[in-house]
Amino acid sequence: MSSPVAMAKLVAASLYLFVMLLLLLPPPLHGQHCRAGGGGGGGGGRRFHGGGAAPKARAAATTAVVRAMFVFGSSLVDNGNNNFLNSSGVRADYMPYGVDFPLGVTGRFSNGRNVIDALGELLALPAAGLVPPFADPATRGRAALHGVNFASGGSGILDRTGQDTGKVLSLKQQITNFEAVTLPDLRAQLQAAGTSSTTSHKMKGQDFFDRCYLPKSLFVIGTGGNDYLLNYFNPRSGPTRAPLSEFTSSLLTKLSSHLQRLYDLGARKFVLFSIQPMGCTPVVRGFLNITGEACIEPMNQAALLFNSGVRSLVSHGKDDLRPRMPGASFVYVNSYKIIWDMLHHPSKYGIRQTSRACCEVSPGGVLCQKEGPICSDRTKYVFFDGLHPTDVVNARLARKAYGSNSPKEAYPINVKKLATL
Numbered sequence: 001m002s003s004p005v006a007m008a009k010l011v012a013a014s015l016y017l018f019v020m021l022l023l024l025l026p027p028p029l030h031g032q033h034c035r036a037g038g039g040g041g042g043g044g045g046r047r048f049h050g051g052g053a054a055p056k057a058r059a060a061a062t063t064a065v066v067r068a069m070f071v072f073g074s075s076l077v078d079n080g081n082n083n084f085l086n087s088s089g090v091r092a093d094y095m096p097y098g099v100d101f102p103l104g105v106t107g108r109f110s111n112g113r114n115v116i117d118a119l120g121e122l123l124a125l126p127a128a129g130l131v132p133p134f135a136d137p138a139t140r141g142r143a144a145l146h147g148v149n150f151a152s153g154g155s156g157i158l159d160r161t162g163q164d165t166g167k168v169l170s171l172k173q174q175i176t177n178f179e180a181v182t183l184p185d186l187r188a189q190l191q192a193a194g195t196s197s198t199t200s201h202k203m204k205g206q207d208f209f210d211r212c213y214l215p216k217s218l219f220v221i222g223t224g225g226n227d228y229l230l231n232y233f234n235p236r237s238g239p240t241r242a243p244l245s246e247f248t249s250s251l252l253t254k255l256s257s258h259l260q261r262l263y264d265l266g267a268r269k270f271v272l273f274s275i276q277p278m279g280c281t282p283v284v285r286g287f288l289n290i291t292g293e294a295c296i297e298p299m300n301q302a303a304l305l306f307n308s309g310v311r312s313l314v315s316h317g318k319d320d321l322r323p324r325m326p327g328a329s330f331v332y333v334n335s336y337k338i339i340w341d342m343l344h345h346p347s348k349y350g351i352r353q354t355s356r357a358c359c360e361v362s363p364g365g366v367l368c369q370k371e372g373p374i375c376s377d378r379t380k381y382v383f384f385d386g387l388h389p390t391d392v393v394n395a396r397l398a399r400k401a402y403g404s405n406s407p408k409e410a411y412p413i414n415v416k417k418l419a420t421l
Helices: 004-024 042-047 055-060 115-122 171-195 205-216 225-232 244-264 282-287 297-313 335-344 391-403 415-420
Strands: 069-073 147-149 218-222 269-273 329-333 353-357 381-383
Touching: 069 115, 069 171, 115 218, 115 391, 115 415, 171 205, 171 244, 218 244, 218 415, 225 244, 225 297, 244 297, 269 391, 269 415, 282 353, 297 329, 297 335, 329 391, 329 415, 335 381, 335 391, 391 415
Parallel strands: 069 147, 069 218, 218 269, 269 329, 353 381
Antiparallel strands: none
């Protein structure tokens, strides 16, 4: 029989061997290991970018872990891509747009922030939450590591939407830009970052990109309204339109295929914004010479039909995307309800004007006149021009998307919870 001393030595040797094996094994691809890489919310993102978020935004997002935010959609989320499309008729690269934005005129269709800017602040993304536009030649390499905005004013889910306004980037083209330009660019950047990692267990750049970076990034989609405003309800479309239900069904099918494509490229966290109450916008009401506070209900009903379909994509049912996209998570943001509440209970939100644009609009009724007059207090208006909300409305949309616990506003979870998954 072994002596007690020999037995003790054997146990000690076994424990030593066990500890050494643990140290030699690669760490799991979650938790601190994934957070040790570059490019995300909070402190991790500032490793690659000089700027940081505002203190309030950082405090609000202490639990958020977002690598980057990639944005697709129309003018409601475009932050300057159309500036670089010379033949585009949908541009906001002139005053009074940006009158209240710290960087001035940038191409955002608002007096200040759009909803993406406000959401980026809450997520504590670098550069005060501002995500650069894809079309800017400077948005390459390190400048793209915390996200890229691909949205294009006037565009829609359907390729033909917005074509009569000049050049726009359809949702299909936006995703192609992400796939063909941004993805290989980011892979190269993170491969280089991985080779100089100071962590004790280095992860190859490619592995980090596919298993930590993309799954921890948000893919935000805000589109659909123009497919009705500039397509289905466009007088140029003629009298032989398909039934609204049939058009909406085809639109949702197309949207689903676009989301599937993003998923196949590595996207796992999706934020889907609904269409706003189109029938209450100044351009629609002005086109039909509506006075007073009444909204155009057929337009709103179209928006509600589409929004119901988008919500069904992320809820249990026959249209649920999740069985086809395992591992994906979704947030549906009910922009319609959030803006509707402000339109119909304005005093509750400090709003005085719900039916008129703050700026003097151009003959088309949508965009502000260049260098034209504007209202003195933008915080009291819902709409800055004929279609697009003011900064104060965009900020509320972002806050509700980020932190609302009501499934009527953010479903099935909010963006803050999505960020921590």
